[in-house]
Amino acid sequence: MNLVWFRNDLRLADNPALYHALQDSKNTVALFVLYPKQHQVHGEAPNKYDFIQAHVNDLVERLKKIGVQSIIKTVPMFSNTAALVSEITAQYAIKQVFFNASYWPNEQQRDQQVVGCLKKLNIDVHSYDSNYLLPPATVRKSDGSMYHVFTPYKNKFIEMLMADYALPLAVPQSENVDTANFAEVGDSEVADSLNQFPEHLHALWPIGEVAATARLKAFVTDNDYADERDFPAIDGTSSISPYLAIGVLSARQCLAVALKTQGEAAFYSTWVSELIWRDYYNDLMYCYPRLAKHRTFKADAVDYWQHNPVLFQQWQAGKTGFPLVDAGMRQLSQEGWMHNRVRMVVAGFLCKLCLLDWRLGEAHFMAHLLDGDLASNNGGWQWSSATGCDAAPYFRIFNPTTQSKKFDPDGTYIRKYVPELVAVSSKAIHDPKAEVRAACGYPEPVIDYRSARANALSWFKDNPLSESG
DNA sequence: CGGAAGTTGAG
Protein backbone atom coordinates (compact mmCIF):
# COMPACT_ATOMS: atom_id res chain seq x y z
CA MET A 1 0.00 0.00 0.00
CA ASN A 2 1.17 3.55 -0.84
CA LEU A 3 0.57 6.53 1.39
CA VAL A 4 0.25 10.10 0.10
CA TRP A 5 0.79 12.59 2.88
CA PHE A 6 -0.97 15.86 2.00
CA ARG A 7 0.34 19.05 3.57
CA ASN A 8 0.51 22.46 1.91
CA ASP A 9 -0.74 20.96 -1.33
CA LEU A 10 -4.46 20.47 -0.88
CA ARG A 11 -5.23 19.70 -4.50
CA LEU A 12 -5.65 16.80 -6.92
CA ALA A 13 -4.28 18.59 -9.98
CA ASP A 14 -0.56 19.20 -10.37
CA ASN A 15 0.20 17.17 -7.30
CA PRO A 16 3.30 15.07 -8.00
CA ALA A 17 3.11 13.10 -4.76
CA LEU A 18 -0.43 11.97 -5.46
CA TYR A 19 0.25 11.51 -9.16
CA HIS A 20 3.28 9.30 -8.72
CA ALA A 21 1.79 7.29 -5.89
CA LEU A 22 -1.15 6.40 -8.10
CA GLN A 23 1.07 5.74 -11.09
CA ASP A 24 2.89 3.26 -8.94
CA SER A 25 -0.21 1.62 -7.55
CA LYS A 26 -3.94 2.15 -7.33
CA ASN A 27 -3.59 0.78 -3.87
CA THR A 28 -3.02 4.19 -2.31
CA VAL A 29 -4.41 5.95 0.72
CA ALA A 30 -4.23 9.65 1.58
CA LEU A 31 -3.21 11.08 4.93
CA PHE A 32 -4.14 14.50 6.29
CA VAL A 33 -2.67 15.63 9.59
CA LEU A 34 -4.12 18.69 11.31
CA TYR A 35 -2.08 20.57 13.89
CA PRO A 36 -4.27 22.86 15.99
CA LYS A 37 -1.58 23.64 18.54
CA GLN A 38 1.16 24.15 15.97
CA HIS A 39 -1.17 26.45 14.07
CA GLN A 40 -1.58 28.52 17.24
CA VAL A 41 2.13 28.53 17.99
CA HIS A 42 2.78 29.79 14.48
CA GLY A 43 0.26 32.54 15.16
CA GLU A 44 -1.80 31.75 12.10
CA ALA A 45 -5.38 32.93 11.64
CA PRO A 46 -8.09 30.74 13.18
CA ASN A 47 -10.07 31.31 9.98
CA LYS A 48 -7.14 29.96 8.01
CA TYR A 49 -7.28 26.77 10.07
CA ASP A 50 -10.97 26.43 9.25
CA PHE A 51 -10.24 27.25 5.61
CA ILE A 52 -7.70 24.41 5.57
CA GLN A 53 -10.14 22.02 7.20
CA ALA A 54 -12.88 22.87 4.74
CA HIS A 55 -10.48 22.11 1.91
CA VAL A 56 -9.44 18.84 3.49
CA ASN A 57 -13.09 17.94 3.62
CA ASP A 58 -13.56 18.85 -0.02
CA LEU A 59 -10.48 16.92 -1.03
CA VAL A 60 -11.51 13.79 0.85
CA GLU A 61 -14.73 13.71 -1.17
CA ARG A 62 -12.91 14.20 -4.46
CA LEU A 63 -10.29 11.60 -3.59
CA LYS A 64 -13.08 9.16 -2.94
CA LYS A 65 -14.24 9.62 -6.53
CA ILE A 66 -10.87 8.54 -7.87
CA GLY A 67 -10.78 5.58 -5.53
CA VAL A 68 -8.49 6.96 -2.84
CA GLN A 69 -9.45 6.56 0.77
CA SER A 70 -8.44 9.20 3.29
CA ILE A 71 -7.15 9.13 6.83
CA ILE A 72 -7.57 12.34 8.82
CA LYS A 73 -5.68 12.77 12.06
CA THR A 74 -5.21 15.55 14.55
CA VAL A 75 -2.10 15.91 16.66
CA PRO A 76 -1.03 19.00 18.56
CA MET A 77 2.38 19.72 17.08
CA PHE A 78 4.69 18.89 14.17
CA SER A 79 6.83 16.96 16.63
CA ASN A 80 4.01 14.46 17.08
CA THR A 81 4.04 13.51 13.41
CA ALA A 82 6.77 10.90 13.27
CA ALA A 83 5.08 8.69 15.86
CA LEU A 84 1.72 9.10 14.15
CA VAL A 85 3.06 8.27 10.71
CA SER A 86 4.91 5.18 11.85
CA GLU A 87 1.76 3.99 13.60
CA ILE A 88 -0.25 4.48 10.41
CA THR A 89 2.32 2.75 8.23
CA ALA A 90 2.10 -0.28 10.45
CA GLN A 91 -1.68 -0.27 10.59
CA TYR A 92 -2.11 -0.04 6.81
CA ALA A 93 0.94 -2.05 5.78
CA ILE A 94 2.40 0.96 3.97
CA LYS A 95 5.44 0.24 1.81
CA GLN A 96 6.02 3.68 0.29
CA VAL A 97 5.28 7.24 1.39
CA PHE A 98 4.88 10.13 -1.06
CA PHE A 99 4.80 13.83 -0.28
CA ASN A 100 5.67 17.23 -1.73
CA ALA A 101 8.58 18.95 -0.03
CA SER A 102 8.31 21.82 2.46
CA TYR A 103 11.17 24.26 2.86
CA TRP A 104 10.64 26.23 6.06
CA PRO A 105 12.65 25.38 9.17
CA ASN A 106 9.92 23.86 11.36
CA GLU A 107 8.40 21.98 8.46
CA GLN A 108 11.77 20.68 7.36
CA GLN A 109 12.57 19.52 10.86
CA ARG A 110 9.24 17.68 11.00
CA ASP A 111 9.85 16.07 7.62
CA GLN A 112 13.35 15.01 8.55
CA GLN A 113 12.04 13.35 11.69
CA VAL A 114 9.39 11.53 9.70
CA VAL A 115 11.77 10.46 6.96
CA GLY A 116 14.32 9.25 9.51
CA CYS A 117 11.65 7.22 11.19
CA LEU A 118 10.40 5.71 7.93
CA LYS A 119 13.90 4.76 6.82
CA LYS A 120 14.34 2.79 10.01
CA LEU A 121 11.11 0.96 9.23
CA ASN A 122 12.45 0.21 5.75
CA ILE A 123 9.74 2.24 4.07
CA ASP A 124 10.60 4.05 0.84
CA VAL A 125 10.07 7.80 0.84
CA HIS A 126 9.46 9.84 -2.32
CA SER A 127 9.44 13.59 -2.09
CA TYR A 128 8.79 16.09 -4.90
CA ASP A 129 9.20 19.79 -5.56
CA SER A 130 5.79 21.12 -6.28
CA ASN A 131 4.67 24.28 -4.58
CA TYR A 132 6.89 26.83 -6.32
CA LEU A 133 7.73 27.66 -9.91
CA LEU A 134 11.27 26.41 -9.30
CA PRO A 135 12.67 24.54 -6.31
CA PRO A 136 14.59 26.77 -3.88
CA ALA A 137 18.33 27.09 -4.50
CA THR A 138 17.82 26.68 -8.24
CA VAL A 139 18.50 30.31 -9.09
CA ARG A 140 21.88 31.47 -7.86
CA LYS A 141 24.61 33.87 -8.97
CA SER A 142 27.53 32.45 -10.92
CA ASP A 143 29.51 32.13 -7.68
CA GLY A 144 26.68 30.07 -6.20
CA SER A 145 25.44 32.73 -3.80
CA MET A 146 21.91 34.02 -3.36
CA TYR A 147 20.81 37.18 -5.12
CA HIS A 148 20.21 40.05 -2.72
CA VAL A 149 18.37 42.11 -5.31
CA PHE A 150 15.14 40.94 -6.84
CA THR A 151 15.47 42.19 -10.41
CA PRO A 152 18.63 40.25 -11.37
CA TYR A 153 17.18 37.23 -9.54
CA LYS A 154 14.05 37.54 -11.61
CA ASN A 155 15.99 37.86 -14.86
CA LYS A 156 17.96 34.72 -14.13
CA PHE A 157 14.82 33.04 -12.89
CA ILE A 158 12.90 33.69 -16.11
CA GLU A 159 15.85 32.53 -18.16
CA MET A 160 16.03 29.25 -16.27
CA LEU A 161 12.29 28.81 -16.14
CA MET A 162 11.89 29.32 -19.88
CA ALA A 163 14.62 26.82 -20.57
CA ASP A 164 12.93 24.13 -18.55
CA TYR A 165 9.57 24.50 -16.93
CA ALA A 166 7.26 21.77 -15.75
CA LEU A 167 3.74 21.67 -17.08
CA PRO A 168 1.14 20.94 -14.43
CA LEU A 169 0.25 17.32 -13.91
CA ALA A 170 -3.27 16.24 -14.69
CA VAL A 171 -5.81 15.17 -12.09
CA PRO A 172 -5.37 11.42 -11.71
CA GLN A 173 -8.31 9.51 -13.08
CA SER A 174 -9.66 6.18 -12.01
CA GLU A 175 -12.22 3.86 -13.56
CA ASN A 176 -14.66 1.50 -11.90
CA VAL A 177 -14.17 3.00 -8.50
CA ASP A 178 -15.67 0.97 -5.73
CA THR A 179 -15.92 2.86 -2.47
CA ALA A 180 -18.33 0.40 -0.91
CA ASN A 181 -15.83 -0.84 1.61
CA PHE A 182 -14.35 2.58 2.42
CA ALA A 183 -14.52 2.87 6.15
CA GLU A 184 -14.85 6.19 7.90
CA VAL A 185 -11.29 6.78 8.91
CA GLY A 186 -10.04 9.46 11.22
CA ASP A 187 -10.80 11.20 14.45
CA SER A 188 -14.47 11.78 14.96
CA GLU A 189 -13.93 15.24 16.42
CA VAL A 190 -12.07 16.16 13.26
CA ALA A 191 -14.95 15.25 11.01
CA ASP A 192 -17.27 17.37 13.13
CA SER A 193 -15.11 20.43 12.84
CA LEU A 194 -14.43 20.30 9.12
CA ASN A 195 -17.00 22.88 8.20
CA GLN A 196 -16.37 25.71 10.62
CA PHE A 197 -15.31 28.19 7.97
CA PRO A 198 -17.44 31.25 8.71
CA GLU A 199 -20.53 31.72 6.57
CA HIS A 200 -19.79 35.33 5.65
CA LEU A 201 -16.41 34.32 4.21
CA HIS A 202 -17.77 31.65 1.89
CA ALA A 203 -18.96 34.20 -0.65
CA LEU A 204 -15.53 35.83 -0.77
CA TRP A 205 -13.47 32.67 -0.58
CA PRO A 206 -15.44 29.75 -1.97
CA ILE A 207 -14.27 26.36 -0.81
CA GLY A 208 -12.73 23.85 -3.14
CA GLU A 209 -10.20 23.23 -5.86
CA VAL A 210 -12.89 23.49 -8.52
CA ALA A 211 -13.95 26.97 -7.41
CA ALA A 212 -10.34 28.10 -6.99
CA THR A 213 -9.40 26.87 -10.45
CA ALA A 214 -12.39 28.65 -11.95
CA ARG A 215 -11.32 31.87 -10.23
CA LEU A 216 -7.79 31.53 -11.55
CA LYS A 217 -8.97 30.93 -15.11
CA ALA A 218 -11.48 33.77 -15.00
CA PHE A 219 -8.77 36.14 -13.83
CA VAL A 220 -6.10 35.10 -16.30
CA THR A 221 -8.35 35.16 -19.34
CA ASP A 222 -9.76 38.58 -18.55
CA ASN A 223 -7.69 41.08 -16.60
CA ASP A 224 -5.93 44.36 -16.88
CA TYR A 225 -3.63 43.54 -14.01
CA ALA A 226 -0.74 45.87 -14.77
CA ASP A 227 -3.09 48.86 -14.95
CA GLU A 228 -5.64 47.97 -12.32
CA ARG A 229 -3.79 46.09 -9.62
CA ASP A 230 -3.04 49.19 -7.56
CA PHE A 231 -6.64 50.34 -7.19
CA PRO A 232 -8.22 48.64 -4.20
CA ALA A 233 -11.76 49.57 -5.20
CA ILE A 234 -11.30 47.61 -8.44
CA ASP A 235 -11.38 43.83 -8.52
CA GLY A 236 -8.14 43.95 -10.47
CA THR A 237 -6.01 41.39 -8.67
CA SER A 238 -6.22 37.63 -8.99
CA SER A 239 -7.42 37.14 -5.39
CA ILE A 240 -6.15 33.59 -5.31
CA SER A 241 -3.56 34.06 -2.57
CA PRO A 242 -5.48 32.08 0.10
CA TYR A 243 -5.58 29.12 -2.28
CA LEU A 244 -1.90 29.41 -3.15
CA ALA A 245 -1.01 29.64 0.53
CA ILE A 246 -2.48 26.25 1.35
CA GLY A 247 -1.77 24.70 -2.02
CA VAL A 248 -5.29 24.40 -3.41
CA LEU A 249 -3.66 25.95 -6.46
CA SER A 250 -0.02 25.62 -7.46
CA ALA A 251 2.19 28.37 -8.86
CA ARG A 252 2.91 26.18 -11.87
CA GLN A 253 -0.79 26.01 -12.65
CA CYS A 254 -0.90 29.79 -12.51
CA LEU A 255 1.99 30.05 -14.93
CA ALA A 256 0.50 27.44 -17.25
CA VAL A 257 -2.81 29.28 -17.50
CA ALA A 258 -0.99 32.55 -18.17
CA LEU A 259 1.11 30.90 -20.88
CA LYS A 260 -1.97 29.46 -22.47
CA THR A 261 -3.64 32.83 -22.84
CA GLN A 262 -0.62 35.09 -23.44
CA GLY A 263 2.04 32.85 -24.87
CA GLU A 264 5.64 33.42 -23.84
CA ALA A 265 4.91 37.07 -23.08
CA ALA A 266 3.48 35.70 -19.84
CA PHE A 267 7.00 35.16 -18.50
CA TYR A 268 7.55 38.91 -18.54
CA SER A 269 4.10 39.91 -17.32
CA THR A 270 3.58 41.93 -14.17
CA TRP A 271 1.47 39.19 -12.65
CA VAL A 272 4.00 36.41 -13.17
CA SER A 273 6.57 38.76 -11.69
CA GLU A 274 4.50 38.70 -8.50
CA LEU A 275 4.57 34.91 -8.57
CA ILE A 276 8.35 35.13 -8.84
CA TRP A 277 8.39 37.38 -5.74
CA ARG A 278 6.71 34.50 -3.96
CA ASP A 279 9.44 32.12 -5.07
CA TYR A 280 12.06 34.72 -4.19
CA TYR A 281 10.94 35.18 -0.61
CA ASN A 282 10.69 31.43 -0.13
CA ASP A 283 14.14 30.93 -1.61
CA LEU A 284 15.46 33.70 0.62
CA MET A 285 14.11 32.04 3.75
CA TYR A 286 15.51 28.73 2.56
CA CYS A 287 18.90 30.35 2.16
CA TYR A 288 18.67 32.35 5.40
CA PRO A 289 16.64 30.36 7.95
CA ARG A 290 17.14 33.14 10.52
CA LEU A 291 14.38 34.99 8.68
CA ALA A 292 11.94 32.48 10.13
CA LYS A 293 13.15 33.32 13.60
CA HIS A 294 12.22 36.98 13.88
CA ARG A 295 15.60 38.23 12.76
CA THR A 296 16.16 41.11 10.38
CA PHE A 297 17.77 40.34 7.04
CA LYS A 298 20.17 43.24 7.39
CA ALA A 299 22.47 42.39 10.27
CA ASP A 300 22.87 46.02 11.26
CA ALA A 301 19.28 47.08 10.63
CA VAL A 302 17.54 49.55 12.89
CA ASP A 303 16.11 47.26 15.49
CA TYR A 304 15.03 49.39 18.39
CA TRP A 305 11.49 50.53 17.85
CA GLN A 306 9.03 52.68 19.73
CA HIS A 307 6.95 51.19 22.51
CA ASN A 308 3.40 52.45 22.11
CA PRO A 309 0.69 49.85 22.75
CA VAL A 310 -2.11 52.38 22.35
CA LEU A 311 -0.93 53.43 18.92
CA PHE A 312 -0.54 49.79 17.92
CA GLN A 313 -4.08 49.04 19.03
CA GLN A 314 -5.42 51.98 17.06
CA TRP A 315 -3.65 50.65 14.00
CA GLN A 316 -4.97 47.12 14.57
CA ALA A 317 -8.51 48.34 15.03
CA GLY A 318 -8.46 50.59 11.99
CA LYS A 319 -8.88 53.73 14.06
CA THR A 320 -5.83 55.75 13.10
CA GLY A 321 -7.80 58.61 11.60
CA PHE A 322 -6.18 57.97 8.20
CA PRO A 323 -9.09 56.71 6.09
CA LEU A 324 -7.14 54.51 3.68
CA VAL A 325 -5.15 52.91 6.50
CA ASP A 326 -8.31 52.27 8.51
CA ALA A 327 -10.14 50.86 5.51
CA GLY A 328 -7.30 48.41 4.93
CA MET A 329 -7.07 47.30 8.54
CA ARG A 330 -10.79 46.74 8.70
CA GLN A 331 -10.82 44.82 5.44
CA LEU A 332 -8.15 42.57 6.94
CA SER A 333 -10.09 41.75 10.07
CA GLN A 334 -13.39 41.36 8.23
CA GLU A 335 -12.26 39.43 5.19
CA GLY A 336 -8.97 37.77 6.08
CA TRP A 337 -7.38 39.58 3.18
CA MET A 338 -6.19 43.04 2.21
CA HIS A 339 -5.50 44.56 -1.18
CA ASN A 340 -1.76 44.61 -1.80
CA ARG A 341 -1.42 48.33 -2.41
CA VAL A 342 -3.11 48.96 0.92
CA ARG A 343 -0.90 46.36 2.63
CA MET A 344 2.10 48.45 1.65
CA VAL A 345 0.45 51.62 2.92
CA VAL A 346 -0.61 50.23 6.32
CA ALA A 347 2.76 48.52 6.78
CA GLY A 348 4.66 51.67 5.94
CA PHE A 349 2.42 53.54 8.32
CA LEU A 350 3.25 51.20 11.20
CA CYS A 351 6.98 50.93 10.56
CA LYS A 352 8.00 54.30 9.24
CA LEU A 353 5.46 56.74 10.62
CA CYS A 354 4.64 55.11 13.98
CA LEU A 355 8.14 53.59 14.26
CA LEU A 356 6.61 50.46 15.77
CA ASP A 357 8.33 47.09 15.44
CA TRP A 358 7.55 45.48 12.09
CA ARG A 359 7.25 42.14 13.91
CA LEU A 360 4.06 43.41 15.54
CA GLY A 361 2.64 44.03 12.12
CA GLU A 362 3.92 40.72 10.80
CA ALA A 363 2.21 38.88 13.66
CA HIS A 364 -1.04 40.81 13.29
CA PHE A 365 -1.18 40.06 9.58
CA MET A 366 -0.45 36.39 10.21
CA ALA A 367 -3.17 36.28 12.85
CA HIS A 368 -5.80 37.48 10.37
CA LEU A 369 -4.74 36.58 6.84
CA LEU A 370 -6.22 33.59 5.07
CA ASP A 371 -3.23 33.81 2.76
CA GLY A 372 -0.76 34.13 5.65
CA ASP A 373 2.49 32.73 4.32
CA LEU A 374 5.58 32.74 6.54
CA ALA A 375 8.07 33.66 3.84
CA SER A 376 5.98 36.16 1.87
CA ASN A 377 4.63 37.88 4.96
CA ASN A 378 8.09 38.19 6.47
CA GLY A 379 9.51 39.40 3.18
CA GLY A 380 6.79 41.98 2.79
CA TRP A 381 7.20 43.32 6.32
CA GLN A 382 10.94 43.51 6.10
CA TRP A 383 10.52 45.27 2.78
CA SER A 384 8.25 47.83 4.42
CA SER A 385 10.47 48.36 7.45
CA ALA A 386 13.67 48.78 5.42
CA THR A 387 15.25 45.93 7.38
CA GLY A 388 14.93 43.35 4.63
CA CYS A 389 16.57 42.08 1.51
CA ASP A 390 16.09 44.47 -1.41
CA ALA A 391 13.79 46.46 0.86
CA ALA A 392 12.26 49.85 0.36
CA PRO A 393 14.96 52.32 1.48
CA TYR A 394 14.27 54.03 4.78
CA PHE A 395 13.54 57.35 3.12
CA ARG A 396 10.82 55.94 0.92
CA ILE A 397 7.90 56.81 3.12
CA PHE A 398 4.32 56.50 1.93
CA ASN A 399 2.10 59.48 2.52
CA PRO A 400 -1.18 57.74 3.40
CA THR A 401 -3.23 60.70 2.20
CA THR A 402 -1.41 61.02 -1.11
CA GLN A 403 -1.67 57.27 -1.67
CA SER A 404 -5.37 57.51 -0.94
CA LYS A 405 -5.94 60.30 -3.46
CA LYS A 406 -3.89 58.45 -6.03
CA PHE A 407 -5.26 54.92 -5.68
CA ASP A 408 -8.75 55.41 -4.28
CA PRO A 409 -9.54 58.73 -5.94
CA ASP A 410 -13.28 58.70 -5.44
CA GLY A 411 -13.11 57.03 -2.01
CA THR A 412 -15.08 53.93 -3.00
CA TYR A 413 -12.78 51.58 -1.13
CA ILE A 414 -12.74 53.80 1.95
CA ARG A 415 -16.54 54.04 2.10
CA LYS A 416 -16.86 50.29 1.84
CA TYR A 417 -14.83 49.63 4.98
CA VAL A 418 -15.18 52.89 6.90
CA PRO A 419 -18.93 53.39 6.93
CA GLU A 420 -18.62 56.47 9.16
CA LEU A 421 -17.41 58.28 6.05
CA VAL A 422 -20.03 57.14 3.52
CA ALA A 423 -21.51 60.59 3.18
CA VAL A 424 -18.22 62.46 2.85
CA SER A 425 -17.40 63.81 -0.61
CA SER A 426 -14.73 62.23 -2.76
CA LYS A 427 -12.65 65.37 -2.45
CA ALA A 428 -12.82 65.52 1.35
CA ILE A 429 -12.76 61.82 2.21
CA HIS A 430 -8.99 61.32 2.12
CA ASP A 431 -8.42 63.74 4.98
CA PRO A 432 -11.70 65.05 6.36
CA LYS A 433 -11.74 68.30 8.28
CA ALA A 434 -12.05 68.19 12.04
CA GLU A 435 -15.74 69.23 12.02
CA VAL A 436 -16.56 66.50 9.52
CA ARG A 437 -14.71 63.89 11.56
CA ALA A 438 -16.54 64.95 14.70
CA ALA A 439 -19.89 64.85 12.95
CA CYS A 440 -19.18 61.37 11.53
CA GLY A 441 -17.77 59.93 14.73
CA TYR A 442 -14.47 59.36 12.93
CA PRO A 443 -11.20 59.86 14.88
CA GLU A 444 -8.65 62.62 14.44
CA PRO A 445 -5.31 61.48 12.97
CA VAL A 446 -3.36 59.64 15.67
CA ILE A 447 -0.08 61.04 14.36
CA ASP A 448 0.94 64.25 12.66
CA TYR A 449 2.17 63.09 9.27
CA ARG A 450 4.70 65.85 8.63
CA SER A 451 6.47 65.60 11.94
CA ALA A 452 6.26 61.79 11.96
CA ARG A 453 7.96 61.70 8.59
CA ALA A 454 10.68 64.11 9.67
CA ASN A 455 11.17 62.16 12.88
CA ALA A 456 11.49 58.87 11.01
CA LEU A 457 14.00 60.28 8.55
CA SER A 458 16.29 61.51 11.28
CA TRP A 459 15.90 58.32 13.30
CA PHE A 460 16.82 56.07 10.39
CA LYS A 461 19.55 58.42 9.33
CA ASP A 462 21.17 58.10 12.74
CA ASN A 463 21.15 54.33 12.32
CA PRO A 464 22.78 53.70 8.95
CA LEU A 465 22.22 50.44 7.13
CA SER A 466 24.54 48.50 4.96
CA GLU A 467 23.27 47.42 1.58
CA SER A 468 23.02 43.76 2.40
CA GLY A 469 23.16 41.22 5.16
C1' DC B 1 6.13 48.84 -5.37
C1' DG B 2 7.76 57.68 -2.91
C1' DG B 3 7.67 62.17 -1.47
C1' DA B 4 9.17 66.90 -0.67
C1' DA B 5 11.30 70.67 -2.25
C1' DG B 6 13.40 73.14 -5.57
C1' DT B 7 14.08 74.39 -10.67
C1' DT B 8 12.64 75.20 -15.29
C1' DG B 9 9.87 76.62 -18.89
C1' DA B 10 5.47 76.95 -21.30
C1' DG B 11 1.25 79.57 -21.21
Place this chain on the structure above:
DNA sequence: TCAACTTCC
Protein backbone atom coordinates in the same frame (compact mmCIF):
# COMPACT_ATOMS: atom_id res chain seq x y z
C1' DT C 1 0.37 78.87 -12.22
C1' DC C 2 1.64 74.43 -12.77
C1' DA C 3 3.37 70.19 -15.28
C1' DA C 4 7.70 68.06 -15.77
C1' DC C 5 11.96 67.22 -14.13
C1' DT C 6 15.91 66.84 -10.64
C1' DT C 7 17.78 66.00 -6.37
C1' DC C 8 17.97 64.59 -1.83
C1' DC C 9 16.22 62.10 1.99
